[in-house]
Amino acid sequence: MVTLHSLLRWLVLLSAVGALIGYGRALASSRLDDLATRLGSVYTMVLGVQFLAGLVLWLVQSRWNGDDVFRSFIHPALMIIAIGTASAGTARARRTGSAMIGLVAVVVSLVIIVFAIPSGAWPL
Numbered sequence: 001m002v003t004l005h006s007l008l009r010w011l012v013l014l015s016a017v018g019a020l021i022g023y024g025r026a027l028a029s030s031r032l033d034d035l036a037t038r039l040g041s042v043y044t045m046v047l048g049v050q051f052l053a054g055l056v057l058w059l060v061q062s063r064w065n066g067d068d069v070f071r072s073f074i075h076p077a078l079m080i081i082a083i084g085t086a087s088a089g090t091a092r093a094r095r096t097g098s099a100m101i102g103l104v105a106v107v108v109s110l111v112i113i114v115f116a117i118p119s120g121a122w123p124l
């Protein structure tokens with residue numbers, strides 16, 4: 001499970017790049033098209049899968065014992081905030097047709113994710 005959660009980081013990164021390109025293109029053409037909306041949804045979907053993989057890992061490794069406070073609590077809490085930001089932002093972008101909201105949501109969630117990655121896991 002460590003491997004799955006660890007490997008999925010690449011998919012998170014790849015889907016984030018896709019969403020950034022999608023919203024960036026949409027912003028340049030002043031039109032939120034289907035492609036940008038789909039790429040935004042793929043990003044939040046991958047984050048959802050990563051959340052589940054992390055949750056299983058957390059439960060299997062009895063992380064609530066708090067031996068490593070960062071991996072046990074800070075990492076999961078920040079990642080949940082990042083996932084919430086990405087999901088709320090991309091949904092709002094879809095509703096309002098604003099590529100800017102989608103772009104800002106993806107950038108903010110990515111910044112949180114970078115800060116929340118355990119230091120021992122760098123370089124990626």
Ligand code: HEM
Pocket residue numbers: 002005006009012047050051052053054055056057058061063071072075076079080082083113117118120121
């Ligand atoms: C966007 C969401 C997430 C990303 C990108 C992410 C990414 C990562 C990365 C890169 C590592 C280091 C893996 C390694 O050292 O090889 C890690 C470790 C870990 N993550 Fe996540 N994570 C996310 C969400 C979560 C969530 C929501 C939980 C728990 C509910 C969680 C629980 C853990 C645990 C317990 C570890 C430590 C694993 C170990 O060292 O044995 N993660 N995560």
